[in-house]
Structures are given as C-alpha cells and as structure tokens.
Amino acid sequence: MITVHSVNLSFAHNGATLPVLRDISFHLESEDYCAIIGPSGCGKTSLLFLLAGLLQPDSGTIDITGSPRSGTILQNFGLFPWKTVSQNIALGLVLQKRPPHEVRRRVDSLLEEMGLSGFGEHFPGQLSGGMQQRVALARALAIEPDILFMDEPLSSLDALTRERLQNLIVDIRQAKGISTVLVTHSIEEAVFLGRTIIVLSGRPGRVLQIIDNPDADTDNFRQSDTFFQRCIAVRQILAGEVDGPHA
C-alpha cells in the first residue's frame, strides 16, 4: 500500500545543506502496522512528515496506492488550546463541512470510546497528558482514516499511562482495521506496536534493518519471551550504530 523508493531529504540551514535522510526504501502492505525507530536526530519525524505529505523529498518516490484517508498525530502542539475537547475532535469534520448533527453524533461516540465522556467542554490545558493524547487520537480517528500516522504520540507520558494507551492503539487498529505508522525512540514501544520495525541510523538517517515482527498481534505479547528477544535484537542493532564506526 505504501512504497517508499530511494528517498533523499535535506534541509537548508544557514546556507549549508544538511542531509537528513539518505536512500530510504521500504514497503508496507495495507493493514500493516509499522514502527520507525532510531536515535534522536535521525530524521524519523521527517520521514513521517514525508509519508503524511507535509514534506516533499528531494529525490525518490513515495507511492501510496488507493489514495487512502490518513489521520496524523503530531508530537506537540497538535491540539488547539483555544478549542474545547469536543471542538478539537470535531475539527476535521467541520473543515469538511459535514452536517452538524453528524459531527455531534460522531464526537459523542468518540468521547465515549476514548473514555473522555464528561470532558467535552474542557480545554486541553485542563487535561492530563494522557487525556490530551486520547483527544489527539480521537481527532485523528474522527475522519475515519485508513492510515494513522503518529509521531512519538506517547513520549511525554508516564510508564503506566503509556502502556494503557499502547493497548488502546492496538485495540483501535484491530477493531477498525486501519494501518498505523508510528515513530518512536522507545524500543519496547516499537516492538509492541510494529509488525514491521524500521530501524534507522543516526543522521543522516539510513535504513539499518527492517525487522519482521509477526507476533506483535498475539495476546499477552508484552509478557512473552519473543517480546524480550525482539527488544534485545533491536537494542543490539541500535547499539552497534551508536558505538560503531559511523558514530
């Protein structure tokens, strides 16, 4: 469904060109779920921006077949502080000029689904970090996307809230049959949420390895031996990158 072929990206900075991504290629099937992991500054956010269409590559191609609807959750400032929780969730539908009663119904059901009932009239600034992320998730889901792009959606949360939201993401993906692409710097999160794990090198980001992780969808995966072994495998690849000749 998504084919990325020899993509290069660089930024102009103070007159110099700074390479960000080098020769990135991979392929994702529909209803796949993918995690992109790499050291900080490796360009993984830029890669997500490319996939979401917020940036254009210098060279190479990104083909997304079937023009699916996509929802995106950005790392910070994704929610609008001047809009209530309900208004934030409704925004995508309002921009599409959907009839108000349909918007109302959709927002109410999402509030309930995300455990946000009773918080519709609150402003994001009045909510905890975990609740804000659920609002962001609800807003992205409101337009019923086929693909969900997420940029470190859980990085600012405490461990327990984080695991709970990871489970929620799995539940949503399974219930709605949507693809997810998630950028993270947490090894456990990548292994838990990625059927395909793309490991990037330090800047400029190259694909170090693409790991097949078919067990990610099984019950109690978080407690299984496979989970720990995959985490160790990813950690070794990343450690090799940090201590290796490229560092």
Next chain:
Amino acid sequence: MDRTRDTFFALLVLVGLWEICALLLDSMALPEPWIVLLDIIAALAGGNLLDDLAISAVRALLGLLLAVAAAVPLGLAIGAEKPLRKRLSPFIYLLYPIPHVVLLPLIIILFGIGNLSKIFLIALIVFFQILVTTRDAATNINRNYYYSMQTLGASRLQVYRHVILPACLPKILTALRISVGTSVAILFFVESFATTRGLGYRIMDSWGRADYVALYTGICSMALLGFTLYLILDRLERRICRWNRTG
C-alpha cells in the same frame, strides 16, 4: 467577587489620598473630593454632563472600532503571509515611530474640523499600536499548528478562522486595552479645539474660567470613561479567551 471588592478598596484609598492632599495643600486648584462628587451629581442631574460623556464615548469608541477593523485583518495577513511581511514590514518600521498627532493639521484640511477628523486621529494612532502587536503575534504562531491543520485538509481561509485569529486574540485584546488609555488621551487633545461638546472641551472650558470644581468634574468623568472602556475589554477577554487561563 474578590476582585470587585479589592478594586473598590483601591478606589477608597485613592479618594482618601486625594482628600489628604486637598487638606494639606489647601489650594483652590485641588478641591476636596466630596465637593467634586456633589458637582458631578448636579451636572448629571441638571447640566449636560451626560451629553458630553456620551459624545466623548462615541468618539473614542468609533475611533477604536475603526482602528480594530483595519489593523486586525491587515496585521494577521502581514504576520502570517511571508511575502506580505517582507514587503510591508519596512513601511510599518518607518511609519510606526512617527508621532501621528502631528498629522492633525493635515487631517483637518482633509476631513474638516468636525467629528470625522477627531475620530480619524484616534483611529490612526491606535491603528499602529494594534497593527504591530497583531502582526508580531501572527508571526510567532507555532509551525506545528499549521501542520496539524494541513493534515486535516484545511483551506487557507479555514486556517485563518481556526488557528491564526484565535491564536492572536489574547494579544490583540491586550493591545486594545493599552490602546484605551491612548484613545482617551487623544480624545482630550482633539476635544480641546474646534468643538463645544465633549469632556475635553468641558475640561478646557472650566480651566479657562478658573472653575476648578468643574475642571475636576471633567477630569473624573474622563477617568470614568477610560475605566469603563477598560472594564468592557477586560470582560470581553475573560469571555473570548477563557482557554488562555487554563494552561
């Protein structure tokens, strides 16, 4: 209503200080507050103080409204659209620091000596204060807000309505509150010539007649006008920018 009580207390302290100063100075130029209060009541009941207050209020309000109507859209566009910012900012840079009051002769030649030139001068001066603040606020909106809107498929006009205007509103209202003081000061200046109506005229007239009690009645009325405008804007900000107090 703690704030109301505290404000009332501050008013009592100020009037008390006035009373002490009046007693110490024992000068015709500083009558005691209760004498002025009696004169205000008499002027409200029998004289034409209410008319003067009304005409001054209308002049100040129209000046402010005219300034907002012109400065806010222009400021938002200059701040948010890079090409406009590049081309028009030098003009603001050159025109803003000029003391616009000196344009009075020109304004009178163009608009006559009636209400129009008075309102126009107030609007002109306040225009620049609001324009500069609005432009700066629109320039500094976090880029992630734009990305969020882009992922939801917003048009440029929708970006203005849902992001640029609401993000700048708190700063615009602060600029307006500051401008209230300016507008009342300019009001005094423009009402000191070529008119026989308004609080500014009242002050100049009683000064000329050395009627110091009437002079203070005019001063107090002008202070009351400024305070009322300030109060209205304060309420407006609390209402529109409720979210700003939640962060």
